[in-house]
Amino acid sequence: MSLDSLFANAEPRRALGFAALLSTAFVALLAIMLHGTPGLVLTPPIEPNVLRLDFGSTTLALPFFALIVLVVPAVAGWGLTRGTATDGFQLALFVLAMLGVLLAQSVAAFFFAWEMMSLVSAFLVGTHHERRDVRRALLSFVLISQLGALCILAALALLGAHAQSFRFVDIARLAPILPAGMRSAIIALALIGFGSKAGLVPLHFWLPRAHPVAPANASALLSGVMLNVALYGLVVTCFTLAGPVPLVWGVVILLVGLLTAITGALYAAVDSDFKRLLAYSSIENLGIIASVAGLAIVAIGLHEPALAELAFVALLLHAVSHGVFKSLLFLGAGNVAEAAHTTDLEHLGGLRRTLPLTAPLVLIGCAAAAALPPLTGFASEWLVFTSFVRLLPAVPSGLAALIAIAIGILAATSGLAALAFVKLFGVAFLGEPRTIHKVAEERVDPSFIGLGWLAFLCIAFGLAPSVPVTLLIGVASTLSGSAIFDPGPLPTLPVLLGALPFLGAIVALAVARARGVRLVPTWTCGSPVTSRSQYTATAFSKPVRRIFGFVLFPDHVEVRDIGASRWFPIRIRYTFTTRYIVDDVARNVAAAAQRFARRTRIVQAGLLRVYLAYAVAAVLILLVIAR
């Protein structure tokens, strides 16, 4: 009997899905509480024990468990009233797979959980498989996932072969005596494998297509949690399984991270789809996190454990903070999509009137994503910058130049991110509606408790960053072996920066109330204010598109419907396009792979006697080799 007939009535099924997803948050909580106890071992009766499955709760995974505990209940609550009925079960399986990756303590356990995570997320991405663009996105998602998984498997197999054991404990113990060439090969494979999942440039092209087409609650977990789990894999490989990593690999990861951060920010700044913009911003933030990971490797290579610890705290705080605000924003995007039936910014506008509850929550998420004080994004980004700045005097001058350039790139990234999120909120929620569709009134339901909780976290982590930082120091010090953490002015900084602007807002509102304001029409040279005269998202990002034309290749197509006289066209239609260089390369690679596959298909002639000949040849070759 199928699940469908078991739960013919949709509502109980939805409630069960909610309960299933919520229970995974309890599993994560349990994982935190079981930290320090001996793990669970499932040993199949095969020798050698390649397939042994070890699970255990390690210190490094704790912040990621905490992120799941914080985010998953909110996502579950959203799905209770707004998702489709099957979402809950799929997402529960997805979170369990991610927990499996975080808990895995042996090669087989890790790879099993990793593949499970990829497969379940493929189903989530393919939810709307009736659409052609979804199927295409799904194909590239699955291909890149499997390419990455192969690299990870190769890296783990190399580690296992060296340690003569497939338990992470043994691998980690023997990591310091890895041969240099093998270590480099492992790091390179891990960077490709985990980096492709985390959306690091140039293997990021699938992400802005795949993440936005999933349902909002799935996108929230994909971007908010899964990307962090992918990065966790890289961190575990670099610092536990194959550490200590040579300094030069730290520089490589730093450069890849910076390239990812600026690329993500630039495309987010010029994109005009709500969810795709969020996906590009995820790329940007994962780039920032990866660059700090590279910085930590550099700091360890230079024997600066205190600075490495600072970088780790920055990395973990930014991962948690990004997870929180990105989940909030994706759920908000879900509310927008539900009410307006589109996420295209060109058709949205004035949503603050139709969605009066979603608007302030999304505003908080946008402000956090733009790293504005005093929200969580500010605290974590400040710490990221600080870890770069403090390393500057401690490194040789060649490296110092690189770090100075890195600071400049991060600064430009934060500027572009601010532009992207101001555009997102300003175009979608303020002004007049641009769409011809009717936007539905807001459905007020318990899902707002979850959104409110995430927004509360954005504010709370921002105002009191010492709370998460204190918890993260313990995790960071196990990696860096240092216990000297100097947060600088961070504990008081957000309040210091936010107090006067907040007070100013109160005073301005009070003065307006006391003295009254006169309401007048907006002045636009005497012409009426209509939704058509408003600035659009494309127009807003036009200067950026033009200034960065050397990478964005902006172009426009103009279609004139001239009618009777060419001087009085009936209709002019502009379409703006930007070219994605990496996409072009990926498309060429895919086309080449297809051509190659077509050529090699000759050997698969489908004739029995040819296959028999292959079999005979294979046996002969084996006999020759094994002689």
Add this chain to the structure above:
Amino acid sequence: MNALVQIVCLVAIAPLLQGTMHSIRAKLQGRPGPSPWQVYRDLQKLWAKEALVPTGTSALVVAAPGIVLGVALTFAALVPPVAGGGATPVNAVAMALLLALGRCVLVLAAFDVRSSFAAMAASREMTFASLTEAPLILALLSGAIAAPALPMAESGGQAPVASILAAGALLLVMLSETARIPVDNQATHYELTMIHEGLVLEFSGWQLALIQMAGCVRQAAFFLLAARMLPGTSGITLVWIVAFVGLLPVVERMYAKMRLFEVPQLFASAAVLAAASVGLRIAGLGAW
């Protein structure tokens, strides 16, 4: 305590600096021009007037001027005090992100009033801001790199060339932040060319007074910041500020407003100056 005195002084003289610059520019253009004290009178007049708010806007538009003034005052407080006390190097990032807060609030208000002039200005403001972020942070950091424990001015004394480069980068960024020719024109009356003025086009009366006051304070704080980065003691810092006040109107007189898409070259030069300054410091050329 020093910091508090500094904010009070800065707020008190900020409109005078602006008024003096207006006055000098008028003289250079061959006009009699307003008195240096005119800005105080303007602010007083605007404060007494009622505010006109476009219909259909949210509380954001009403609260924005207060937030912007709060940001400007906090920014002024973060400038390392002239008399003793040092800024920690990491405040550079805090300063840049703080300015971003004020800017983003004004830009959201511009979207809220639904005027395409305001939104066009908002687009330009955010674009330029994303380009000035890097030179701004690098220039501010430069002063703190050589000697993280020392306040900015002391490290300026150690490496005069590097400090002058950093201050130069900061002044170029300031042209954009304070809406001056060749980036923007404070005195323009043509909406299509406005950047900062366009952004605040819909604000009037006491709301405009708050925003203009915020602009004056932010400008004065930038002057002080650039002066603190240049070599010299407290007394000489004041001389530098007077020099800026004299110099900027001359720059505004000499140049025309640049084309919008040529401005990024200006910011690129600012970035090069800031990077050169950082480079000199990390290359260990202490005497420079």
